Amino acid sequence: MWRTPLQPIKAWALQTHRSHRFRHLPLTSTEKQVFRESQRGFFASKWQKRLGHLLEGRRRPPPPDVPDKEQLTNDFGIKPCKPVLGSKRTGVLAYKIGCMSLWDEWGVKHMVTVCQLDRLHVVQSMTLQKNGYEALQLGLGYRSIHRLSRPEIGTYMKAGVGPKHHKCEFRVSSDCLLPPGLGLSVRHFVPGQWVFVSGWSKGRGYHGVMKRWGFSGGGSDFHGHKKSHRSAGSLGQRGIGKVWVGKKMAGHKGPDPRCVNAKVFRIESTRNLIFLKGALPGYKGSVVKISDARGKTALKNNHIRLPYPTFVPVPGVEYPVTIQEPPPQRDPFLYPEQPLYQLLDCISARVMVSCVIEQLACVALPGQMISG
Structure with a gap:
């Protein structure tokens, strides 16, 4: 044999x-x-x-040697600008690598998700005069040239970049437009900054209403319920005699578009890695969009000075490769020296309230009573 x-x-x-x-x-x-x-x-x-x-040799290659500092060049001659009301920076595309745990200077453990900005470049710049709106088209990763059409190949040749695996547009303001061919790095974000991360959640298969929507289900056998412990219950009213569109029922759970708030914990510019706190939607290797936080979440970034329109290096200056969020000033493992409230403050507050009530009782009209 x-x-x-x-x-x-x-x-x-x-x-x-x-x-x-x-x-x-x-x-x-x-x-x-x-x-x-x-x-x-x-x-x-x-x-x-x-x-x-x-x-025999190791199955996985050893990790690369990450330097402490590096010098960058400004090949496109971009100048930093001062943000005004309505300024909007571009977002980035990244691959979700996986999850790990990191520790800060105090020894507190943080669960982070690692994302990589692999060969991220500006492919096209949409202007108001030519396209009617202002946006930037970014390309991520690499794709075989045999899978592209001729117009796409011409677009990449005009920008001076290689074929990209994924493209996406981000709306920007006029002062944050960037030239095609510019590469974006993780220095676009600042550690400690809150960002929006959007992607597609994992597919979970067919689920019932309790697993899919969080229904409480029916009662137990001791309360008169038979064979309806995990059922959806009523689907509508008797009067209209129909089921409304959008009724939550059993079905396929995921993949669905999701957007979560995340905080930048650490950046590493050598491998273009960004470490975000918490879990992000999608599988390992899926593409996620990372942009500046908006709305109420953007108020948390008021104390951070973001680079506009993006990070612009100064020639001859050495920048640290790995930057981490600054730790809190107080030790989180120590109890506070003072209690949350003082006994004397509570007594003085009660005395003040009683004095105010007595004054209101004095100025009140005859026949009216004010209860303390």
Whole structure:
């Protein structure tokens, strides 16, 4: 019986390889020797096999050496601008790498999700005069040129970048437009900044209303319910006699578009890695969009000075490669020296309230009473 290297031979395989007239006979000494050699591969003993496994190289390449500082150049001649009311920066595209845990200077553990800005470049710049709106088209990753159409290849050649795996547009203001071909890095964000991360959640398959929408379900058997413990219940009113559009029912759960708030914990510019606190939607390797927080969440970034329109390096200046969110000033593991409230303050507050009530009772009209 022919076999490939390191493929063991089963005893029944040798018997089935025989002719049907000799298949019932036991194995010969030669066949038994072949069977023993196949069980341990092409090694004379099991110790040689174990030694070979110990001496073989690592399956994964070692992590690269990350320097402490680096110098950057401004090849496109971009100048920083001062933001005004209505200024809007562009967002970025990133690959979701996975989750891990990091510790700050106080020893507090933070669960973060790692995202990578892999070969992120500006592909097109939409202007108000040419396109009727202002936006930037960004490209992420790499894709084979054989999978692209000729107009797409011409767009990439005009921008001077390689073919991209994923493209997306971000609306920006006129003062935050960037030239095509510019590469964006994780320095576009500042550690400690709140951002919006949008993506598609994981597909969970078919689920009932309790798992999909969080329904409480029916009662137990002790309260008169039979075979309706996890049912949806009523689907509508009797008067109209129909089921409204959008009724929450059982069905396929995910993938759905989701947007979450996340805080930038750390950035690393050598591998363009950004570490965001919490969980993000999507599988490992999926594409997510990261943009500046808006609405009430944007008020948390008032104390942070964001780079507009993006990070513009100064030639000859060394910048740290890894930047982490500054830790809190107080030790989170120590109890506060003073209690949350003072007893004297509570007594003085009650005395003041009683004095105010007495004054109101004095100025009140006759016949009216004010209860304290």
